[in-house]
Amino acid sequence: MTHTRPSGTNWSGNHRYRAAETLLPADLDELADAIRSADALRVQATRHTFNDVGDTDGALISLEQLPVRIEVSGDRVRVEGLVTFAQLAPVLEAEGRALHNLGSLPHISVAGATATGTHGSGSANGNLSSAVTAVETMDATGTVHRIDPTHPWFPAAALGLGALGVVTAVELRTVPTYTVTAQAYTGVAWEDLTADPRRLFASAHSVSVFTTWGDPAHDLVWIKATDADAEPGYVRDIGGVEVGADLHLGRIRTVGNTTERGTPGPWHTRLPHFRAEALPSDGDEIQSEYFVPLDAAAEALAAVRAVASTIDPVLLVSELRTVAADDLWLSPASGRDVLAIHFTWRNDNAGVAAVLPAVEDALAPFAARPHWGKAFTMPGETVRATLAHVDDFVAVARAADARGVFRNAFLGRTLGL
Structure with missing residues (x-):
């Protein structure tokens, strides 16, 4: 007999799942039985999404009881x-x-x-x-x-x-x-951060910029370098000063939960921002993220900064990162190197929904793509227009799931499935 548990909410509590219970199959046979008997089904994983991509009016299922x-x-x-x-x-x-x-x-x-x-x-x-x-x-x-x-x-x-x-x-x-050494820098003026985005983000294996858009004194560049990377001379050249023991990511409450800086360590203990054994980020938050062509990074950042006063009341911090191009049909980096513009918001659904259109309008000239698992309000036709192979994906999804069991409101709204 397949056990169940209450479906509850996502990680931050901003989304309550529509299904009252989540099925917990103990093996693949129970999973198969649950799928065959469902008219609609979606998987509830670690619940680190901020929208209804993993929700359904039918059955929710988790693999947490299956052997790992x-x-x-x-x-x-x-x-x-x-x-x-x-x-x-x-x-x-x-x-x-x-x-x-x-x-x-x-x-x-x-x-x-x-x-x-x-x-x-x-x-x-x-x-x-x-x-x-x-x-x-x-x-x-x-x-x-x-x-x-x-x-x-x-x-x-x-x-x-x-x-x-x-x-x-x-x-x-x-x-x-491989080994990674992480270090954080502050003191870089906004104009210098955005003067040459390609050079800045290519200066180490992993580079993140944290900003609140209106207070450059608290902007932070977090560099994670491997032995193959050069010394972070570029960040120092544009005014970067190493951060001491206290690390503040905008208005996020980071109290002893970030990964170690200043010393080399195994890749998996340095590349994440947050330690595996600690509560990550703020926890009480909503996240959004948009991907724009890296070639348009400076212009896109200027466009978002122009609406900084609009988004400031609900913003905890933004993070800027880069992602290399790939050839996956629904990837936010499909066919192009991208700058990812991330927003960590206060846990205020109404407040976030009110400011997202300002961000999306600012990024519209750059064919921005949203992160599939985070909050956005872009119409489906706008999202689909940025993806060259979206029709190919829809055709495969229909062929793979002729009964429509795995479709939900999110897929219908964004992809027309």
């Missing part, structure tokens, strides 16, 4: 079940392997993060989905399919928003393990 398996073989790792990056990283490290990048929070699941295009930072680094080499999905009949780059559906499945079925396993490409 991590299998490292050569330069590949296969993860099965609700595995988080915090669980995966030490296993890879013990085998002398690593991932090319990590997101800000190691608490998120591998399947959920790759399905929504979540990313870290670095001009040469693709998002987390770009490391996917195979996806195993269970379709509406309870049948498991393995989709790898030889399969015509791969560009849709590697970042699929759960539209093709329940992802039961993900295979990722790994690299040899």
Whole structure:
């Protein structure tokens, strides 16, 4: 018998799931039975989304009771079940392997993060989905399919928003393990931060800029360098001064929860902003993020800064990062290197909804794409117009799920599914 638990809310509490209960299958047979009996179904993973991408009027299901398996073989790792990056990283490290990048929070699941295009930072680094080499999905009949780059559906499945079925396993490409040293700098004037975005964000393996748009004295550049990176001379040349023990990310309450700076350490202990064993970020928040062509970074940043007074009442902090281009059909970096403009907002649904149109209007000239798992108000036709292969994705999703079990209001609103 499949157990259940209350569906509750997402991580920050800004979204309450419509289904009262979440199904908890104990194995793939129970999962298949649940899918076959459902008219509509979506997966609830680690709940680190801020919209209804993972919600449904039908059944919610979680893989949290399924066995967790991590299998490292050569330069590949296969993860099965609700595995988080915090669980995966030490296993890879013990085998002398690593991932090319990590997101800000190691608490998120591998399947959920790759399905929504979540990313870290670095001009040469693709998002987390770009490391996917195979996806195993269970379709509406309870049948498991393995989709790898030889399969015509791969560009849709590697970042699929759960539209093709329940992802039961993900295979990722790994690299040899490496060491990272992180350091944060303040004191850089806004004009210098935006004078040469390509040079700034390419100055180390991972570079993040934190800003509140109107108070440059508190802007911060967080650099995470490998042994292969040059010394961070460029940031120092434009006025950067190392931050001491206290680290403030805008108005976020970072109290002993950020990763270590100033000393070298394994990749997985330095690339995330927040420690795996601590509450990440502020916790009581809403997030939004938009991706614009890196070539238009300076102009896009100027456009957002022009509406800074409008968004300031609900803003905790913004983070600026870069992501390398990929060829996945729904990727925010599909076909172009991008600047990611992230907003961490106060946990005020009405207040955030009121200011998002100002941000989206400011970024409209740059064909901005939203993060699939974060709050946005862009109409579906606007989102679809930025993606060259959106019709290809819709065709694959319809073929993979002829019964429409895995479709929901979000997919209908944004993709026309």
